[in-house]
Amino acid sequence: MNKVILIGNLASDPELRRTQSDIPVCTFRIAVQRRFANQQGVREADFIPIVVWRQTAELCARFLTKGRKCAVVGQLQTRSYDAQDGTKRYVTEVVADEVEFLGGPQNSSNSYNPGDVPPPPEPSSSYTSNTGFTQVDDDELPF
DSSP states (O other): OOOEEEEEEESSOOEEEEOTTOOEEEEEEEEEEOSSOOTTSOOOEEEEEEEEEHHHHHHHHHHOOTTOEEEEEEEEEEEEEEOTTSOEEEEEEEEEEEEEEOSSOSSSOOOOOTTSOOOOOOOOTTOOSTTSOOOOOGGGOOO
16 A cells, blocks of 8 residues: 655645646645654654646645645655766655645635635534534434
8 A cells, every 4th residue: 555644834836837748747845744853852844745737736836835734645656767967866756646725825815716716615504602513402312
């Protein structure tokens, strides 16, 4: 099984390119903090390269910016190539199947613009409090 799930912040703005057959591909790196602090008490981060294809690539290039938090689900891939100096180079990256944008937009206005990702739905009127729970009478429970 080859499955990677990461949550981190973009280390730089995404780069959108197109292949010779006009397929969009977007690349970016996310900084993922390690679970434990080092001996100086600092939590280090790993910078993971991400590759996204097709429509998801276009959405990432449009809505993600440096510093924005995102979740990535994909597979780890290693490839090699010959550098100009004749040495063999290896690249390890995550090829993303899913990218979820976390947090709000990183701009100063929180207004919704047509063409943007739609805002979350308003809470249903059946909620009676701000806790997100619906009031249910004990007699209505099936157990």
